Amino acid sequence: MNQQRDPKLPLLAVLMAGGGGTRLWPLSRPAQPKQFLPLIGGRSLFQLTVARLREILPLENIFVVSNSQLMPMIRSSDAGLPQENLLCEPSPRNTAPAVAYALAVLRTRFPRFVMACLPSDHYIADTKQYLALVQAARSLAGQGYLVTLGIEPTAPATGYGYVEQGDRLDSVDGLPAFRVRRFQEKPTAEEAKTMLAQGGFSWNSGMFFWRSDVLEEEFRTQQPAIAQALERMAGLLERKDGEATWKAVWETMPVLSLDYGILEASDRVAVLPARGLGWTDIGSWDALVELYQAHPELRGDAPGGVIDVGSQSVTVIRKTDSRRHLATVGLRDVIIVETDDAILICQRGKSQDVRKIAGML
């Protein structure tokens, strides 16, 4: 492993924007997933993710991997990304093939770089701290580590994977860093409590940083089928008649996540634990409502046509210009979400079951 610093390597951000969640049904749909919903003061998490990165990166350094269904939404967003930075997956194969594809494309433009592989559907309150962490992660990745940003747990959550800290590394830009001892998939409530009590665990944010050559090497040693496909794609991507062929190559790759395919078995993974970042993946209506209650200014304009008598802690999410009456009487801790073709009425604390609704439809 090349542990020497290489601060001159460019940082390229690859945003994962192909996900089609069901947890914010009925607002999120396959054709309008969470990252493109105007959840934060009328702006989308995708827009906010690009805006955060724009503070330290030129647009040319920001890439998006998504699918053909969502590309029009990305193009019409005001993010302003160059057309050639929008990478379209032929079909969904999870994150490992998506990142291999991005690596194949980015290598044609940059000989060597640090790649930040980032979800586009998370909310981060403290941009300044976030950017400091990105720079620290970039430095650590420059040393040859596969770096994950960890989020210090504030509760024994069962909806996230966890990262256990191992040996302490030298601080980076004054921030503590650790080797990763192990990854723990979404735990039971019991396991989560134990980890929280024990300390030294972070939530796995899914924000990864690595050097291009280090990632290539990991693919070669751990996922040779992907490494081979990556090389074939790289050649085909430069040929005008290569499209049909590279799509066929794409289909040869396993459906595999980066976590499972690369990170869990690698011996050079590091974690930068972040505290007080104000991070949330808004993985449920409960999470969004908690965010709105903590920061009312994020909500944007009030929904239209809502009347209440005697309810407590009811959140209504519907269009601001709704004129159809929506009346609530005596409710407590309820979330109501209305779209043109559906209405959800959900008890707070139960919104993890919303995905079952989407599954039933």
Add this chain to the structure above:
Amino acid sequence: MNQQRDPKLPLLAVLMAGGGGTRLWPLSRPAQPKQFLPLIGGRSLFQLTVARLREILPLENIFVVSNSQLMPMIRSSDAGLPQENLLCEPSPRNTAPAVAYALAVLRTRFPRFVMACLPSDHYIADTKQYLALVQAARSLAGQGYLVTLGIEPTAPATGYGYVEQGDRLDSVDGLPAFRVRRFQEKPTAEEAKTMLAQGGFSWNSGMFFWRSDVLEEEFRTQQPAIAQALERMAGLLERKDGEATWKAVWETMPVLSLDYGILEASDRVAVLPARGLGWTDIGSWDALVELYQAHPELRGDAPGGVIDVGSQSVTVIRKTDSRRHLATVGLRDVIIVETDDAILICQRGKSQDVRKIAGML
């Protein structure tokens, strides 16, 4: 008072159908009040009221007092009432003027009769028992009493007026009858509990029976302005050019209820307490939901487009052909009512506040 029986007097039913409640908003509206909603297996309380009476009365003996806005609904119902039995109030003046008007009209067709003055927006489960009570009330009215059907209280309800029993009268058709000691307007919770514990109280059902000449006499002695208007109306109603004049006479009558204007101060009021009649005035969504839970067969076809995960005791009232999704998650004891232009989401036990919603609109 003429206490001798007069069993040969005809029975004429006068249905009060002019009310425009707000307690079942958003289903009930001024133009479509409770009595015309298809609440019971797709039939309306108005239809059911007529159908009950048809078992013992010819259609010619059933009259309706309502207003011009609601008349088309009465005509298009399948009740089959003769056109000349539909009496249209020029403006709302509560029940005393309405009954005086009915009396003026009915006197032109029947010289002497027993009038049953009945709400058309109540539900009664046991028709057989109801009809036996009607016949007993008819007999008691024939003796010269102003008769009210009392409902034996099953709970310390604060939504009804109460009737206190006085001296016991001779049984009528085997049913116990009492003089009325006093009327108690809708009580406080405390008063209601006291009355229930004390016994000898009934809910005031608003179903009244009296002989035509007895009612006339009560108007003359207690409400001379109404008695005078009644006489003037009676003359005008027989003239073709009398309509404009009788509407002017109508407006001279006080806005007054029968309870307050006649019954409370009369010394010849009797009550027939009914037990187990399965009576409810469906005065709230809670009352309707309780009825549906006790008798699921009354509900009619299931609402369309409803999905649930993990809720308990949720009732959804919407069209059977609704295709827009309505999903509930983890709710408990909630009533949801949807129409084309409104949706109500109400905690069970709080539906008495629904009228406030209608007031706010």
